[in-house]
Amino acid sequence: MFVTTERQYVQDHRAELLADLDEWLRIPSISAQPEHREDVARSAEWLAAAFRRAGFPTVEIWPTAGQPAVFAEWPSGDVDAPTVLVYGHHDVQPVDPVELWRTDPFTPTVDGELLRCRGAADDKHLLFHLLALGAHLAATGRTSPAVTLKFLIEGEEESGSPHFTGLLKSRLDRLNCDVAVITDTGMLAPDTPSTVTGMRGMVSCQVNFHGPELDLHSGVFGGAVPNPATALARLVAALHDDAGRVRVPGFYDDVLELTAAERELFAQVPFDEADFLRTALSRTLAGEAGYSTLERLGARPTAEVNGIGGGYQGDGGKTIIPSDAFVKLSFRLVAAQNPAKIRPAVEAFIADHCPEGITCRIEWEGDGASPCVVPIDTPAYGALVAAISEAFDGRPVLPTREGGSGPEAAIAEVIGKPMIFLGVCLPDDQIHAPNEKMNIPMLYKGAEAAALLWSRLAELGRPGLADAR
Amino acid sequence: MFVTTERQYVQDHRAELLADLDEWLRIPSISAQPEHREDVARSAEWLAAAFRRAGFPTVEIWPTAGQPAVFAEWPSGDVDAPTVLVYGHHDVQPVDPVELWRTDPFTPTVDGELLRCRGAADDKHLLFHLLALGAHLAATGRTSPAVTLKFLIEGEEESGSPHFTGLLKSRLDRLNCDVAVITDTGMLAPDTPSTVTGMRGMVSCQVNFHGPELDLHSGVFGGAVPNPATALARLVAALHDDAGRVRVPGFYDDVLELTAAERELFAQVPFDEADFLRTALSRTLAGEAGYSTLERLGARPTAEVNGIGGGYQGDGGKTIIPSDAFVKLSFRLVAAQNPAKIRPAVEAFIADHCPEGITCRIEWEGDGASPCVVPIDTPAYGALVAAISEAFDGRPVLPTREGGSGPEAAIAEVIGKPMIFLGVCLPDDQIHAPNEKMNIPMLYKGAEAAALLWSRLAELGRPGLADAR
Numbered sequence: 001m002f003v004t005t006e007r008q009y010v011q012d013h014r015a016e017l018l019a020d021l022d023e024w025l026r027i028p029s030i031s032a033q034p035e036h037r038e039d040v041a042r043s044a045e046w047l048a049a050a051f052r053r054a055g056f057p058t059v060e061i062w063p064t065a066g067q068p069a070v071f072a073e074w075p076s077g078d079v080d081a082p083t084v085l086v087y088g089h090h091d092v093q094p095v096d097p098v099e100l101w102r103t104d105p106f107t108p109t110v111d112g113e114l115l116r117c118r119g120a121a122d123d124k125h126l127l128f129h130l131l132a133l134g135a136h137l138a139a140t141g142r143t144s145p146a147v148t149l150k151f152l153i154e155g156e157e158e159s160g161s162p163h164f165t166g167l168l169k170s171r172l173d174r175l176n177c178d179v180a181v182i183t184d185t186g187m188l189a190p191d192t193p194s195t196v197t198g199m200r201g202m203v204s205c206q207v208n209f210h211g212p213e214l215d216l217h218s219g220v221f222g223g224a225v226p227n228p229a230t231a232l233a234r235l236v237a238a239l240h241d242d243a244g245r246v247r248v249p250g251f252y253d254d255v256l257e258l259t260a261a262e263r264e265l266f267a268q269v270p271f272d273e274a275d276f277l278r279t280a281l282s283r284t285l286a287g288e289a290g291y292s293t294l295e296r297l298g299a300r301p302t303a304e305v306n307g308i309g310g311g312y313q314g315d316g317g318k319t320i321i322p323s324d325a326f327v328k329l330s331f332r333l334v335a336a337q338n339p340a341k342i343r344p345a346v347e348a349f350i351a352d353h354c355p356e357g358i359t360c361r362i363e364w365e366g367d368g369a370s371p372c373v374v375p376i377d378t379p380a381y382g383a384l385v386a387a388i389s390e391a392f393d394g395r396p397v398l399p400t401r402e403g404g405s406g407p408e409a410a411i412a413e414v415i416g417k418p419m420i421f422l423g424v425c426l427p428d429d430q431i432h433a434p435n436e437k438m439n440i441p442m443l444y445k446g447a448e449a450a451a452l453l454w455s456r457l458a459e460l461g462r463p464g465l466a467d468a469r
Numbered sequence: 470m471f472v473t474t475e476r477q478y479v480q481d482h483r484a485e486l487l488a489d490l491d492e493w494l495r496i497p498s499i500s501a502q503p504e505h506r507e508d509v510a511r512s513a514e515w516l517a518a519a520f521r522r523a524g525f526p527t528v529e530i531w532p533t534a535g536q537p538a539v540f541a542e543w544p545s546g547d548v549d550a551p552t553v554l555v556y557g558h559h560d561v562q563p564v565d566p567v568e569l570w571r572t573d574p575f576t577p578t579v580d581g582e583l584l585r586c587r588g589a590a591d592d593k594h595l596l597f598h599l600l601a602l603g604a605h606l607a608a609t610g611r612t613s614p615a616v617t618l619k620f621l622i623e624g625e626e627e628s629g630s631p632h633f634t635g636l637l638k639s640r641l642d643r644l645n646c647d648v649a650v651i652t653d654t655g656m657l658a659p660d661t662p663s664t665v666t667g668m669r670g671m672v673s674c675q676v677n678f679h680g681p682e683l684d685l686h687s688g689v690f691g692g693a694v695p696n697p698a699t700a701l702a703r704l705v706a707a708l709h710d711d712a713g714r715v716r717v718p719g720f721y722d723d724v725l726e727l728t729a730a731e732r733e734l735f736a737q738v739p740f741d742e743a744d745f746l747r748t749a750l751s752r753t754l755a756g757e758a759g760y761s762t763l764e765r766l767g768a769r770p771t772a773e774v775n776g777i778g779g780g781y782q783g784d785g786g787k788t789i790i791p792s793d794a795f796v797k798l799s800f801r802l803v804a805a806q807n808p809a810k811i812r813p814a815v816e817a818f819i820a821d822h823c824p825e826g827i828t829c830r831i832e833w834e835g836d837g838a839s840p841c842v843v844p845i846d847t848p849a850y851g852a853l854v855a856a857i858s859e860a861f862d863g864r865p866v867l868p869t870r871e872g873g874s875g876p877e878a879a880i881a882e883v884i885g886k887p888m889i890f891l892g893v894c895l896p897d898d899q900i901h902a903p904n905e906k907m908n909i910p911m912l913y914k915g916a917e918a919a920a921l922l923w924s925r926l927a928e929l930g931r932p933g934l935a936d937a938r
Contacts, residue, residue, distance in 0.1 A: 032785045032786075032787065033783070034784075093787065094783065094787060096781070096783070097684075100683060159785055159786075160786060200688060202688070202788070204786045204788065205786075206786070211751065212749060212750040212751045213750035213751075214569075214750055214902065216749060216750065216751075217873065217901050217902075218771075218773045218775060218799055218801070219669060219671070219801060219873030219874055220766070220872050220873055221749050221751075221766070221872070222766075222799075222801055222872060223713075223756045223765045223766060223769055223770075223773070223801065223872070224745075224749070224754060224755065224756045224762045224765045224766050224872075225746075225749050225754065225755055225756075226751070226753060226755040227773055229705070229774035229777045229796075230705060230706075230708070230774050232702070232777075233701075233702040233703075233704075233706045233774070233777070233796075234702075234705075234706040235702075236698070236699060236703075236706070237699075237702045237703040237705070237706030237707070239699070240699070244692075276693075277694075280681060280685060280690050280693070280694050281681040281682035281683050281685065281792075282680065282681045282682075282685075282690075282694040282695070282826060283825075283826045283828075284694070284695060284825045284826030285826075286693065286694055286695040286825075286826060287692045287694075288692065293693045296692045296693045297689070297690070297691075297692060297693050300692055301692075302687075302691045302692035304687045304691045304692070304696055304699070304788075305696055305698035305699050305702065305779075305780065306687060306780050306781050306786060306787055306788055306791070307698070307779065307780035307781035307787065307789075308698045308701075308702065308777055308778065308779050308780060309777065309778045309779075310774075310776065310777050310778075311774065311775050311776035311777060311797065312775050312776035312797055313776055313778050316834060317629075317673045317674075317675070317775060317797055317799065318775055318776070318797075319671070319673065319773075319775055319799050320775050320776075321773060322774070322775070322776065323750075325777060327698075327702075328780065328781055328786055328787070330691075330788050332687070332691055332692065355755075356752075356753045356755075357751060357752045357753030357754075357755060365785060365786045402688070402689075403688045403689050403690070403691060403692070403693075404686065404688025404689055404788075405788075427689070430683065431686055431689070432684065432685075432686040432787070432788065432789055433684050433685060433686065433789070434683055434684070435683075
């Protein structure tokens with residue numbers, strides 16, 4: 001079998017990627033927890049140094065009002081070379097419940113083909129891009145990449161990217177590009193290459209219900225005053241109807257219903273219910289009536305409880321009426337829902353479900369993320385599919401929709417350029433959960449695909465890419 | 470004004486009661502906290518010594534598998550004298566949140582007519598019985614009481630009396646009596662004497678809903694698998710209908726509906742809504758439609774959420790579908806509901822509301838407590854009301870119902886004798902809460918009433934009391 005120069009390079013330099021990951025993953029860059037602020041800063045510095053080692057002439061740490069982003073740039077030097085902006089993030093999720101981890105969350109552990117560590121998949125797997133760059137230079141014989149490469153790796157994605165849109169707007173002069181490549185997603189399976197063609201957006205909040213000023217004795221007062229935990233449960237129960245539809249008035253107003261052609265594409269994606277349930281560690285499917293599981297995940301909005309609490313939390317019983325209760329809610333959005341319209345609709349619904357005697361306070365997590373869709377008839381999308389297919393030995397590349405959310409839509413909105421997705425996580429990587437892992441061979445496939453993609457995009461040139469608009 | 474010998478004795482010996490309380494209250498006999506085990510034992514020893522000083526010929530400390538009870542007995546010596554068993558408890562509640570106390574929780578502090586200390590009301594206020602005994606002997610000119618007096622003062626009431634029924638059963642030969650007097654309750658106001666004629670029972674449990682085996686990413690899986698927190702909220706929301714009635718099938722089957730005469734008595738009890746809301750630290754009344762607040766508290770069963778939890782509990786957001794969620798529920802019961810029938814009814818209701826894909830585990834807290842009612846047409850009740858009324862200068866004595874639960878029903882069940890309530894706490898004593906206090910003049914009223922009660926019961930004699938059955 002013919003082996004491309006890109007693949008040979010990747011095979012020869014695997015150890016370097018794993019050694020780098022071993023260093024970077026040890027930094028617990030949890031952006032949501034203030035006690036890890038210094039770690040997120042260390043993570044940014046580590047990444048900046050890695051970009052410099054890889055040869056990037058311009059590497060900068062961009063501070064924000066929150067956690068810092070890393071920017072790196074390597075001009076192609078060719079006149080007509082397109083500029084590519086690669087997006088990813090270097091912060092990671094918290095590790096609770098830590099007792100369910102079988103290895104230390106921040107000690108990278110290789111187990112056969114798996115690399116276990118918080119962040120190994122989401123999103124420090126983006127480090128394959130450095131291996132890709134080496135492969136690209138080796139294969140093209142160049143001393144600079146065939147496209148101008150810019151990397152913007154943010155540090156607050158796991159805490160809702162509160163300063164990302166502001167950062168994009170304030171650095172617009174440095175971020176101009178012809179196409180954006182998002183590396184924070186995955187593929188269907190090791191032998192089923194795919195690319196994301198849509199992501200859900202999200203708004204999320206904490207709802208606080210406050211009843212009596214202090215916890216009350218449930219014998220002395222029970223049955224005579226409102227219980228905020230009961231009221232909160234009634235709010236949560238009211239969020240869905242029995243068909244699994246969200247009952248917030250106006251919630252579905254802007255949802256683009258799937259066309260027959262789109263439903264056809266969804267139906268082509270291989271889906272094994274038993275496999276899915278195994279990956280979801282769940283016993284049964286559930287969701288909105290009238291839609292397949294992949295449609296529910298990719299093309300339908302949701303309301304989910306992420307956390308709920310209030311009253312006595314210890315062992316045994318304590319007969320109180322709690323003073324306070326809270327629920328953390330997230331709403332996944334699909335095109336063309338708008339976070340700015342969904343937030344007030346949710347607020348009105350909550351107000352309608354807050355009974356007399358209970359006061360309510362809603363805390364939103366940032367501005368939320370818009371949903372996005374990728375057109376699949378553009379030269380950039382064609383280049384991406386060709387590069388991925390070559391890295392996967394000619395297998396067809398399926399379009400998928402991602403259920404997750406990120407700041408990607410903001411990139412499309414602010415930068416105003418086409419966006420494509422190249423990420424190589426797998427559905428069972430347990431991102432956000434204990435025992436997160438990364439399939440190591442997928443890192444090599446990602447590196448090969450990226451190396452090939454830069455060449456494909458360079459062949460198109462700026463005029464060829466512009467046809468995409 | 471004519472002053473009884475009982476009242477004169479009480480007035481002359483006030484200082485002794487306060488000096489005794491000052492010693493006893495300093496012992497932090499918190500039964501729920503293992504680190505106070507020795508303190509509960511010291512409290513029992515202090516009380517035993519006090520009984521001996523008062524003249525009781527038999528005083529014993531009765532160990533249990535948990536904390537010790539104190540038993541004291543003083544035979545009347547008269548052939549036909551009835552035997553009275555007085556119940557109370559010498560353990561106290563924990564003091565959290567300690568930062569809300571304005572004085573040290575275990576330093577008794579006299580502030581005008583108030584004695585502030587954890588346990589000053591609940592239930593070390595029972596010490597008025599020693600002053601009562603002196604008054605009784607002084608007024609009757611006897612060297613032993615006119616009734617045979619037995620005291621059983623337990624040490625685990627504030628941790629659910631887990632060994633109390635067993636203790637009663639194993640000591641039945643020592644506890645035989647003609648009437649039981651419970652001293653662990655209160656009255657409506659200093660100028661409104663009253664006595665408890667019913668207490669609610671209780672069963673309580675923790676319900677655990679388990680969904681996916683681990684927390685899942687709510688983007689990757691949200692909308693396609695069941696969320697246990699949502700399912701739990703739907704269960705809690707289903708517990709009550711819109712009229713505030715508990716929806717567990719069969720829940721009301723054994724509830725004794727209030728008669729017109731009983732509702733008339735409830736209506737006579739003074740109730741000020743603004744006062745109640747201030748005491749309840751609440752902004753509005755709530756509860757079962759068709760009943761007054763006092764009826765809801767005293768004569769109607771409830772279902773309350775004492776605690777709820779699941780998923781992410783920290784600051785900010787975490788976009789997960791939680792693996793687990795729990796709710797702590799307590800059900801207050803009224804006569805003639807039976808904990809042994811309510812438990813399976815609740816279990817069936819929960820099973821009906823546990824959706825496919827969620828597994829459920831229910832943990833009950835012990836066997837629960839039965840509700841109890843005091844018949845108000847017995848000679849013992851007549852003697853009690855007469856004694857209290859005399860101590861309160863002839864004021865009428867109102868029957869009340871207590872919303873709380875305790876081991877009293879076990880006494881009635883195991884001993885099989887009538888039960889009456891003589892306790893002199895007040896509604897604003899803040900039992901179980903920070904800054905617990907006791908109204909000192911109420912202690913003297915209690916001592917007078919008890920001294921008079923022993924004489925009244927002796928006048929009835931055993932045959933007269935037996936008519937009560």
